[in-house]
Amino acid sequence: MEQFILNLQTFVFDEFEDLVLKENTKFQELDEWDSMGLMLLIGMYDQKYGKSITGELINSCGTISDLYNLIK
Amino acid sequence: MKILGITGALPQEKVVHGEDKKKFVRLTGVHTRFISSDSETFYTLGLRAAQSLLEKLKINPEDIGFCISNSQTNDRFYPNIAFKFAENLKLHRESMAFDMHLGCSALPNVLKVASGLFANSSQQKPYGIIIIGDTLSKQSLKTDESTYPLFGDAVTAVVITKSTEHYEYGNFWIDEENPSIYVNGLGYDDNGSLNVNREVAKLNNTVMKGDKVFEFVSNEVFKFLDSKNLKNNFDLFAFHQGNKFMNDLLINKLGFNKSQSLESIHLFGNTSCASICMSIIGSQNKIQLERSNRLLLSGFGIGLNASYSLITLDKNACLQIV
Numbered sequence: 001m002e003q004f005i006l007n008l009q010t011f012v013f014d015e016f017e018d019l020v021l022k023e024n025t026k027f028q029e030l031d032e033w034d035s036m037g038l039m040l041l042i043g044m045y046d047q048k049y050g051k052s053i054t055g056e057l058i059n060s061c062g063t064i065s066d067l068y069n070l071i072k
Numbered sequence: 073m074k075i076l077g078i079t080g081a082l083p084q085e086k087v088v089h090g091e092d093k094k095k096f097v098r099l100t101g102v103h104t105r106f107i108s109s110d111s112e113t114f115y116t117l118g119l120r121a122a123q124s125l126l127e128k129l130k131i132n133p134e135d136i137g138f139c140i141s142n143s144q145t146n147d148r149f150y151p152n153i154a155f156k157f158a159e160n161l162k163l164h165r166e167s168m169a170f171d172m173h174l175g176c177s178a179l180p181n182v183l184k185v186a187s188g189l190f191a192n193s194s195q196q197k198p199y200g201i202i203i204i205g206d207t208l209s210k211q212s213l214k215t216d217e218s219t220y221p222l223f224g225d226a227v228t229a230v231v232i233t234k235s236t237e238h239y240e241y242g243n244f245w246i247d248e249e250n251p252s253i254y255v256n257g258l259g260y261d262d263n264g265s266l267n268v269n270r271e272v273a274k275l276n277n278t279v280m281k282g283d284k285v286f287e288f289v290s291n292e293v294f295k296f297l298d299s300k301n302l303k304n305n306f307d308l309f310a311f312h313q314g315n316k317f318m319n320d321l322l323i324n325k326l327g328f329n330k331s332q333s334l335e336s337i338h339l340f341g342n343t344s345c346a347s348i349c350m351s352i353i354g355s356q357n358k359i360q361l362e363r364s365n366r367l368l369l370s371g372f373g374i375g376l377n378a379s380y381s382l383i384t385l386d387k388n389a390c391l392q393i394v
Binding site for chain 1: 094095096099218281282283284286287290291315317318321324325
């Protein structure tokens with residue numbers, strides 16, 4: 001999980017140094033989350049985990065823990 | 073069939089994205105783009121490009137057997153705008169002239185149609201001209217922060233001729249129940265469903281579900297191109313310029329060498345069906361023009377549709393922007 005959060009910070013939220021992400025963070029409620037973040041996240045699943053995760057699936061997740069479960 | 077020259081016509085107004093669009097620029101790669109005025113249309117830009125190219129190549133319009141124009145932002149729904157191009161380019165009245173209406177995947181498909189015309193014994197003339205491009209800024213809402221800043225306007229002209237060099241084409245499409253890219257008011261309502269009441273539909277609003285297009289490119293387009301064993305069959309490749317992050321991912325997955333990639337999104341934005349041609353022109357410093365070059369061209373997007381061509385760019389081909 002720690003590595004997953006680190007990847008999120010590197011791939012998706014790299015412009016927001018002060019942003020603290022936790023397992024229970026509701027990422028869709030963050031001001032920093034937008035449609036570009038969604039695309040970056042799909043790319044992260046593909047590049048880092050070799051997984052084809054759809055935007056629909058990501059949008060159905062509530063927390064970062066839910067996002068993490070998609071790689072299992 | 074081979075390409076003798078490509079000319080791109082750009083509108084006058086150049087837009088440079090500022091610091092407020094830092095993340096957008098990093099993701100999409102769009103640094104600058106060109107926006108058409110009311111008088112700069114698919115037709116006016118296309119005619120400028122075509123006239124200049126024919127002049128440079130010193131081609132007699134009487135030797136052109138066909139004119140194919142392709143745009144999603146045509147000046148008019150009907151009649152066929154290709155007649156107007158043919159008339160003003162002084163083509164023979166018995167030449168063929170017709171419109172096509174494809175999006176980002178257009179160029180390989182249009183080239184395939186052209187190759188079919190050349191293969192027909194009734195086609196005796198040595199040249200064909202293709203005019204291809206879009207002015208999508210006219211059909212996008214300025215308030216749409218994710219779509220409007222992505223598109224740049226450009227129209228290109230391509231002159232082709234019959235030849236014995238290897239030519240190859242492939243294509244696949246998916247007819248989506250709910251389109252990922254569509255225009256409100258031109259047949260679809262807010263939900264992407266067919267709307268028969270055009271009077272009440274909203275005009276000028278291109279809708280693009282970026283994540284859906286991204287999924288299509290990174291999965292379906294990758295599998296399609298990968299299955300064709302294209303890797304060792306070209307000197308350079310030009311993909312449709314939809315989004316830098318998306319294209320880099322596709323190039324990486326395909327195992328292609330980025331140094332062989334002809335790109336233009338940083339210079340002109342996503343120029344829709346003109347983007348492959350604009351990439352060949354915009355990255356011509358990578359092309360050794362003293363010899364002929366084997367090009368892989370691939371377009372993908374609206375439809376959803378993906379296509380590719382393996383085609384030769386002639387030695388000393390004319391590549392210019394006007």
